[in-house]
Amino acid sequence: MSADVEGRWAEIFGPKYLAATIILCLGVALLAFNAFLSSTALPTAVNELDGVELIAWATTLYLVFAIVGGAGAVMVKQRLGSRWALIAMAVVFLIGTLVAASAGTMSQVLIGRAIQGLGEGVVAALCFALIPELFPNRLVPKVFGMQAVIWAIAAFGGPAGAGALTEFVSWRAAFLVNVPFVVVFCLMVALVVPNSAASDTRSGFPGVRLLAIGGGILLVAIASVLPAPQAFGLVGVAILALIFAIWLDRRSASPLTPSGAFWSNTALGPGFWVVLLMPVAGAVTAVYLVMLLQQLWGFGPTLAGAVGAVMAVAWSLSSVAVANVRKRSTRAVLIRLGPVFLAIGISGVLCGLIFTLPPLLIVSQLLIGMGFGMSNGYIMLTLIETTSDAERDRTSALIPTTQSAGNAIGAAIAGLAANTAGYAVATTKEEVLTAIIPLFATGSIIAAIAAMTALAMVRRVAPAPILGEAQVAEAA
Incomplete structure (x- = not known):
């Protein structure tokens, strides 16, 4: 079978798909870079505006409104069409950015972050919905791999760039970096995304x-x-x-979610639970690892951040490495192994911290990243392929919304587990280590549940060849 049928990396950067690839990468970049830019700039902002006690709400409100926006994304698309929905919600994100960047009080920052979250939630969901519209199935894993690369670049470049802007210019400049991203994104959407007509169906606002x-x-x-x-x-x-x-x-x-999501005898039932549970489990290290490295090992912010970013690099590299897999049996193995690697990695990070073994901690971070990278794209592709054409938009849009919900719920569960175990009042290294055992145990158990759910997911995928004769002829 030819490489053209299988799909090549060069294709998504070729004349036919380059513009679509740029649009999707920019859509992901808005979310990824904004996450790291804001987390780096916010501490300076709250100190200047006397709102230290409200810093957590700047992230919480962003996530909550992003989830709400993502849940309503299909409704926005139906009313405005793909092109104008993306442009309108990118402008909403831009308005939120300008509100936050020009804030004179912490309340204004919170309002800006909420508006940012609403706009970005819709944009991210619609970008996912566009993937099966703009790319054939054989290229979808490569598109997901490219998105993982964007996240890795943001994980390294975002904090460094935001830190430099905050230190040498202003925290407001770190927020305003989003402006050129939004402008370019809107121009590309206007030129490339089909001007699909709004749906004639009108339902009440949910x-x-x-x-x-x-x-x-x-x-x-x-x-x-x-x-x-x-x-x-x-x-x-x-x-x-x-x-x-x-x-x-x-x-x-007029449902917001596809029928069968979270409970059904199809892959959509357990599949969306996997999408939710993996970020819930991964939040343990995402929220606490950098802080623990500074508390327990005396690492500075830069070195601790670099160790934390190892996971993002492993996620990106593994996602790219498996993007050429075509056999459904191999894809099923990757889906099953992803949560297993995640569970082992979380347990390994805990052991590395307890026994002061940096090599073990690094390897465990690599396993966590590989767990996400090897399975994430094929979980998403399986959900998209399993869905009927009539509900494909809802399925695609629900994926990033569910991931955002997983991140928010995971951060909350991690905080609850840590505080219940006494982490907030721990003063010695021994007390900190004792307090984090329930925290990491919770993450490992949730990852193990995700592994069992992934097994149920692949068992419910109807067996079928990757490419039929008609598809081969068309691709050739």
Whole structure:
């Protein structure tokens, strides 16, 4: 079989797909760079604006509104069409950026971050929805691999660039870096994305569902900073709110999610649980590792950040390395192994910290990154391929929204586990190490559950060849 049929890396950068690749990379870059730019610039901003106690809310509100935006992305596309939906929500993101960058009070920063999150949530979801529209299935793994590379570049370049801008110019300049990204993105969308007509279908605004989703995630975030009894009660209320949102969506004539997501006898049932649970588990190291390296090993911020970024590099390299896999059996193995590597890696990081073994910690970080990189693209591709054409937009848009929800829930669960174990009041290295054991154990258990769910997912994928005769003839 020819390389053309299999798909080559050069194709996504060739004349036919280059513009689409640039658009999707810019859409991911808006999210990736903004995450690292803002996290680096915010400490200086809150000190200047006397809002240190509100710094966590700058991230929490961003994530909550991003999840709400992602949940409503398909509705926005139906009403405006792909091109104008992307441009309009990129402008919303730009407005949020300008509000935050010009802030005179911390309240204004929070408002700007919320607007940023709403715009970026829709943009990210629609970019995912465009992948099966703009690329054939044989190139989709390479598109996901390219997106992983963007995240790795952001992980290294974002903090360094934002740090330099904040130190030598202003924290406001670090926010304003988003402006040229948005301008170029809008121009490329106007030139390349098809001007699909808005849908004739008109349904009521899903305000109750979006409120329940956003409120549920927000309650989980609040729970992470409360004492254990109140925190567990709030988590229970949050779970009920999210279940209520899903129940309402199942009964709606215009659902926000594809039928079968999270529960069904198809791959969509367990598949979306894998998409959710892996970032929930990974949040343990994402939130705490850099801080722990400084507390326990005396690393400076730069060295600790570099060790933390090893995971992102491994994610990108492994994603690129497996992008040429065509056999469904091999893809199924990668999907099953991803959460297993994640569970082993989280446990290895804990052992590395306890026994002061930097090589073990580095190898474990590599395993965590490889766990995400080897499986992420094929989990997403399987979900897209399993969905009917009528619901493909909903499936594609729900993937980044679910990942964002996983990151938010994971950070909250990690905070709850750490605080319940006494991490916040630990003063000695021994006390810190004792407190983080339940934290990492929680992450490992969640990753193990994701591994079992991934096994159920691949068992429910209908066996079929990667390329049929008609597809081969068309590709050739």
